[in-house]
Amino acid sequence: MQTTHTSTKAEILAKQKQYLWPNHIVYYTEPLPLERGEGLRVWDVEGKAYLDFFGGILTTSVGHNRPEVVEAVKNQTEKMIHSSTLYPNEAHVNLAEKMAQITPGKLQVSFFTPSGTDADETAVFLAKIYTGRQEIVALRHGYSGRSAMGMTLTAHSNWRLTGAQVPGITHAVNPYCYRCPFKLTYPSCGVACAQDVEDVIKTTTSGKIAAFLAEPIQGVGGFITAPKEYFKIVQEVVKHFGGLMIIDEVQTAFGRTGDKWFGIEHWDIEPDVITMAKGIANGFPLGNTITTMEIAQSTAEAGLSLSTFGGNPVSCAASLATIEVLENHADPQHVGKMGIILRAGLDRLQEKYPVIGDVRGMGLMQGLELVKDRQSKEPSPEATRQLFEATKELGLLIGKGGLYGNVIRIAPPLTAQEDDIVEALDILDRAFSQVKI
Ligand SMILES: Cc1ncc(COP(=O)(O)O)c(C=O)c1O
Structure with missing residues (x-):
């Protein structure tokens, strides 16, 4: 060439x-x-x-300039580049249907945005609306994006720039076995890091949390991989305190972790919300926050929301083609x-x-x-x-x-x-x- x-x-x-x-x-x-x-x-x-x-x-x-993705983008671009979601479009609804099919559990309804930061923001405001509560527990070494909320959820000083900006966000220690925060060794540690979520809720929140948010494998944090018991223990704690489980799959989705479409499936739990972006459309800007109809319903009662570029038909067409290539070839x-x-x-x-x-x-x-x-x-x-x-x-x-x-x-x-x-x-x-x- x-x-x-x-x-x-x-x-x-x-x-x-x-x-x-x-x-x-x-x-x-x-x-x-x-x-x-x-x-x-x-x-x-x-x-x-x-x-x-x-x-x-x-x-x-699916690799650079994968022909099927290029073709889908060309076709959609020639038909219409943008209409906004004020007008339903085929690529948008078809992608939402596909997401409902491949995500685990009862996750069924999507809200598409242009980035992973947006997807996490959307998940957090969803949890706050649904529960009527304000407090979020995230993990140290986690990364959630570059908005005020994203940087406050992030627990990695290099990426916090202005420091914490959003009140109500607190961080439990992460499941970092190589550098165990408690200087313990797995498995004799009893997965103490998972128990820490309970301590953090009891000591640094009102005890009434809106959600816990974490990546199955911490990406920016350095591919820190939780032990197999971790998320089950955490989920029990989070449910006990009335919060939603938000799993950030911005890096781990679409088969990245092998054998499952979504990373969290390896830990055998069903999250209430999954966020995703990055690999979703092979490079076209797109994020998604998927949840159950029951949880999403609360947002309709709270008020309206719109993302101008979210659900853009070209990004959605690229995503559909990407997922099809994955299904057929990878x-x-x-x-x-x-x-x-x-x-x-x-x-x-x-x-x-x-x-x-x-x-x-x-x-x-x-x-x-x-x-x-x-x-x-x-x-x-x-x-x-x-x-x-x-x-x-x-x-x-x-x-x-x-x-x-x-x-x-x-x-x-x-x-x-x-x-x-x-x-x-x-x-x-x-x-x-x-x-x-
Ligand atoms: C786990 C995770 N969440 C959220 C984000 C933010 O995504 P974006 O850069 O698309 O806003 C990233 C980006 O690296 C990420 O790795």
């Missing part, structure tokens, strides 16, 4: 500096302007190819199988490189926590930096996260095949061999 860009790398980087806010997070010592993508490959403006194992932050779930079972191959390879790398303190995650959502040494577990953001530069050089895109900036996040498009995983593991192996701390 011919390159189509007209600006050089230097020009793009100069304009980035001159015209965009300096607080945009940009990867690499010298940022990497990308020009195009196809499947699991992307090309920079100088024509160098990279294997993409971060998928635009777990978003291009269903949760495929992701489960690929996840086993990826995880086995990462476990082998951990045996080889002491800098890898922990390997965790599920399916095609795997994290490596890098440490100075395994004894002290002191985080090594420097190793992360070196690995980033080395993988870039060798042609592999990966992500990072964690409170200490020392977790490598590996999350390729769900259409990844065994060959892609073998290639990524080989590059990671060569890159780790260059890391010196």
Whole structure:
């Protein structure tokens, strides 16, 4: 394919500096302007190819420019780009129907918005309206977005900018087994972190909460994965205190964790509300908050709501096509199988490189926590930096996260095949061999 860009790398980087806010997070010592993508490959403006194992932050779930998605978007764009949800449209209602079919339990009615932040905001106001209460319990190290509410729910100082802005939000410790907040070891800990939710409700709220909100696997937090008992214990506590269970699947939905469409299904609970975004439409802006008809009914009694771009027909058409590709070519079972191959390879790398303190995650959502040494577990953001530069050089895109900036996040498009995983593991192996701390 011919390159189509007209600006050089230097020009793009100069304009980035001159015209965009300096607080945009940009990867690499010298940022990497990308020009195009196809499947699991992307090309920079100088024509160098990279294997993409971060998928635009777990978003291009069926790979770059997947033809079926491109076709669906073209068709919808030619018919109508926008009408607003003042006028029902086919893509919007069909997507809502599809969501009701693939989400667990009695979740049936959707409210589409343009982002994950919006989806979480919508879930919280839903819980407040339904319960008539104001207090929310979230988790430390969680991430919920960049609005005032999103930043207050977020418990990761780097992402809170102005600090807490919305009253009534409190945080329990998270299920971070590698760095247990109670310095205990699973399973003899008795999942003390789940019990902490009760303590937090009893000590920092009125005891009458509107909801508990958490990610099944904390994404930005560094792919922190709760033990299998965790959410059942928490759900009992939350129900006892009259709150709704809001599960933020912005990163974990659509088969990402393998074998199930939604991450929370691995913990065998039925949430009252699920929020999702990122991988929902392969890169088109879309978020969704899905709940039961009974809970949603309370909003109609409270008043009206509208999201101008929410339920945009082009994003909805892209989402329908994305889900269809997943069903036909990369269903949760495929992701489960690929996840086993990826995880086995990462476990082998951990045996080889002491800098890898922990390997965790599920399916095609795997994290490596890098440490100075395994004894002290002191985080090594420097190793992360070196690995980033080395993988870039060798042609592999990966992500990072964690409170200490020392977790490598590996999350390729769900259409990844065994060959892609073998290639990524080989590059990671060569890159780790260059890391010196
Ligand atoms: C778990 C989770 N919730 C919410 C958000 C916010 O989504 P958005 O950036 O689309 O507003 C993110 C974004 O990374 C996320 O990871």
